Amino acid sequence: MANEAKTLENGTLEVAMERAPIPGTSLQVSRVALGTWAIGGWMWGGSDEAESVRTIRGAIDHGINVIDTAPAYGFGRSEEVVGKVLAESGLRSRVLIATKTGLEWQGERVFRNASRARILREVDESLRRLRTDYIDIYQVHWPDPLITIEETAEAMRDLFEQGTIRAIGVSNFSVLQMEQFRRVAPLHVLQPPFNLFERGIETDILPYCHRNNIATFGYGALCRGLLSGRMRLDSEFEGDDLRRTDPKFQQPRFAQYLAAVERLDALAQRRFAKRVVHLAIRWMLDQGITTALWGARNPRQLLPVDEVSGWQLDASAMADVDCILHQTIENPIGPEFMAPPARSVAAQ
Ligand code: NAP
Numbered sequence: 440m441a442n443e444a445k446t447l448e449n450g451t452l453e454v455a456m457e458r459a460p461i462p463g464t465s466l467q468v469s470r471v472a473l474g475t476w477a478i479g480g481w482m483w484g485g486s487d488e489a490e491s492v493r494t495i496r497g498a499i500d501h502g503i504n505v506i507d508t509a510p511a512y513g514f515g516r517s518e519e520v521v522g523k524v525l526a527e528s529g530l531r532s533r534v535l536i537a538t539k540t541g542l543e544w545q546g547e548r549v550f551r552n553a554s555r556a557r558i559l560r561e562v563d564e565s566l567r568r569l570r571t572d573y574i575d576i577y578q579v580h581w582p583d584p585l586i587t588i589e590e591t592a593e594a595m596r597d598l599f600e601q602g603t604i605r606a607i608g609v610s611n612f613s614v615l616q617m618e619q620f621r622r623v624a625p626l627h628v629l630q631p632p633f634n635l636f637e638r639g640i641e642t643d644i645l646p647y648c649h650r651n652n653i654a655t656f657g658y659g660a661l662c663r664g665l666l667s668g669r670m671r672l673d674s675e676f677e678g679d680d681l682r683r684t685d686p687k688f689q690q691p692r693f694a695q696y697l698a699a700v701e702r703l704d705a706l707a708q709r710r711f712a713k714r715v716v717h718l719a720i721r722w723m724l725d726q727g728i729t730t731a732l733w734g735a736r737n738p739r740q741l742l743p744v745d746e747v748s749g750w751q752l753d754a755s756a757m758a759d760v761d762c763i764l765h766q767t768i769e770n771p772i773g774p775e776f777m778a779p780p781a782r783s784v785a786a787q
Pocket of ligand 1: 473474475476477507508580610611630657658659660661662663664665667668669716732733734735736739740741742743
């Protein structure tokens, strides 16, 4: 993992964003990526385009070189904004675009479709919205139970061999599904849910990726803002914001998660002179995740990014984190509520 530091004129040490390779490709990714789901607006109570533009430009200024988006984020909106910023600023060559395929929608109802026909149609639509002629990292958003993994993998392999995409990724796949996929196509990236409160991949998926040289992009790094330190018991969310139904944001769990955040913040301050937002990202990286996907919708939210490089959690801090989670969260719950249905369910 590359990591450079330089001393500024005032004597403070500025640590550059860490980078890591994606094995099997020539790509070098920053260890924090910008997630642009909220920039699409849908399920996040809307978005503001001028703020979105500033956020994307700000991310690049912080040394972030991966922007993660998807057609489903605002039904094309997020990809369009990313494409517009990169085209108008001339920054396309400095940025790796990670987008996705395999979701379809009717109105605002989203369901899975990872068929070959859907993937080949979607890639053209994404290229147009992103104003580019290649996608750096193309990821299957969710496995589709109605389509064989082999069909999905073959379509992705063809796009890779044509040079339309520079790396193949999957998201929300199990070890078994990755095994099936890899019999047909190379697999460079897995994008799973992962943060301090959502650790389901630790037992088998993360070790599998390490053993097989698959880079990991952990999504929901701040657990939808819960780990930012901004949330209070009376925090309210507007419109279609998913946190109005997210089980972690409902009582009595919400109070437990907030209690954990308060103790994690105290630990971060005492041990590292940092805050919970820094600790949450650093913890992910030190658990062996290649890149943390940090969702932001205004440039201020990215200010803490500069303080996640150049330090590490030691074994005793890791143990303290586990102890805090164990003592404060009585009834933990995962991110399963976000999974879109298969077409057969959506049709009912
Ligand atoms: P996240 O990174 O856990 O949280 C993002 C939200 O936290 C922001 O929209 C903002 O919400 C709040 N926030 C961020 N920085 C903050 C700061 N410094 N101070 C206060 N609040 C802050 O969640 P996410 O966006 O769900 O996940 C990150 C990315 O992962 C997504 O954007 C997307 O690219 C990807 N993702 C992929 C999948 C998949 O199935 N593959 C699923 C989910 C996410 P407010 O402004 O509303 O407070």
